[in-house]
Amino acid sequence: MADEENGEERSWLIPSEIPFDELKGHALEECLFWLLDGIGARDLTWRVGSAGAGAADSGRDLEARFHVPDATGEIVPRQWWVECKGRAGTLETEAVKTSCNNVVANASVDCLVIATNTTFTNPTRDWVEKWQDRFPRPRILLWDRVVLERMLAQQPATVLRLFEGGLSSAGHLRAIRDRFWNLIEYSSIERIKRIWSERDTLQLGVMERFALIANEFAHGSIDERPWLGICPAKDILETFQYGMFNLIYLYARVMKTGSDQGPIIKTLAYLLLSTLRDFHPDLIREIFRITLRTDSDEPMPDPAVEFFVMPILDSLQTELQLVCSSDCERFSRRDSFKYWEGRAPFESYWSRFGTRGIAPKSNNGSYHRLECTSKPCRIGFDLSDESGCPLYQVQAEMETLDTFLGTVASVIRRRVPRQSTFCVNQ
Structure with a gap:
């Protein structure tokens, strides 16, 4: 199993693209700094010289502290010193001897790392x-x-930071996953495009799939690369479940990092809609019920439910109202399209040379809705009694969640039917 995992890890890396021969001085120290950070070092100190180069080899280049359990199980700090010795050839034994003999006099050091971009001789070892x-x-x-x-x-996140060319597509995928789930950071669109072009050769789990979708929304839209359109219904459900069960964690990370919550809300709305395409709304309701409980297994208070869930439901309802009404005879298309219109470039371009700038576009998403109740519904809702469109009549609230989910499920299944509906009633 260990060999298999090691082989998988190496598939993320392209060793020939790591410039080990040039990894000396400042570059080697920076590499070690981020490697130590990646394995959990605390209180990392980089003793960089005032001239911008690393400290001399005669002294430690990095200091770090690790907290580990001792023989009694108590967590204690361990002080590490790191000396970085970049060489063109094998590291000389004398340099290692000097480092060891210098550190032995300092009783506060628990571990000395001597790192080189080349090799140690057997006599040195x-x-x-x-x-x-x-x-x-x-x-x-x-x-x-x-x-x-x-x-x-x-x-892979360290490789991405220092040696982008050293990552394979699998490495880029893992780096995207780690950056999103650990930091709520997004990668460049070019990396997303690369993974999309090689998607058939990569293994996408729930964490990777969620991160990729969030990255797409962070860059604008999911339409060019529909990640959920290429995977089975079971994978969509599992990704939605994973996102919902980590909803509080995601919001906590957003608040800690100051990131925009918009891409995460849109990702969950997209997953919710895609899941309803294949699975019964009762299953979605159960996922919401499990998500919206406290650690003591009590229902969350209403303000918390509204804070966590309503943005997702509102986002989904608003989008469906607009796109579904845009080609329906019951509605004025102009009113639906107006919401999506942006400011024309010629209206704002010259303002960049002024002193005041242009007024920001209003975030008010309101628009006039003109509905002709005598016209038939585009997707077949029975509105013979001249009632209004269900997407506008039902409220996206927890009290009416069953009705809302049922309406949304009907819309997505009629708009984008599956070739096979084997799991619609599951």
């Missing part, structure tokens, strides 16, 4: 082993090119 027998503390770790490559293979 033998000397360190004998030295460690005499001085059990601090522990000496020798990180050579092979070790650094293995660590980079486990941290």
Whole structure:
């Protein structure tokens, strides 16, 4: 199993694209800084020289603290020093000896890492082993090119930060996933396009799929790359469940990072709509019920429910109202299209040379709706009694959630029917 996982990690990395030969001085120190950060180091200190280059090899280049359990299970801090020694050839034994002998006098150091972009000789390793027998503390770790490559293979986000060309498409995918779920950060659209072009060769799990969709909405729209249109209904359901069950976590990360919640809301609305295309609304209702409970298994208070869920339902209802009415004889198309109109470039371009700028576009999404109740519904709702369009009549609220979900399910199934409806009633 370990070999299989190691092989998968290495598939994320293209070793030939990592410039190990040039990884010296400041570059090697920066690489080690982010690698340590990626494995959980705290209180990281980079002792960079005033001239901009790394500190001299005679001293430590990085300091870090790790919190680990001791023999009794108590969490204690461990102080690490890191010395970075970039070389054109094999690292000389004398440099390692000097580092070990210098650090032994400092009782506060628990571990010394000597890192190089090349290799250590066997005599060097033998000397360190004998030295460690005499001085059990601090522990000496020798990180050579092979070790650094293995660590980079486990941290695609670090490779993306430092050596973008060193990531395979699988590595880019994992980096996109990690950046989104850990930081609510979005990647460039070019990376998304690359993954889309190779989607048939990549493994997309629920975390990857959710992150990709959120990235699409962060860049504007999902229409060019419909990630849910290429996967089975079961995968759509699992992705929606995962997003909803992590709803509070996502909102917490948004508030902590100050990110825009818009892409996440649109992602969940898209997943909700896609799930309703194949699964019974009762299942969606159950997912909402599970999501909207406290740690003590009590229903969330109404203000919390409104805070977490209403933006998703509002987003979905607003979009469906506009797109479904845009080609329906019951409505004036002009009113529906007006909502989507942006400011024409010629109206605003010259303002960039002025002193005041142009007034921002209003965020007010209101528009006039003219509905002819004598006309038939475009998708077949029975409105013979001249009642209004269900998408406008039903309220997107928890009290009417069953009716709302049923209406939305009818719309999506009639607008975009599946070739096979084997799971519609599941």
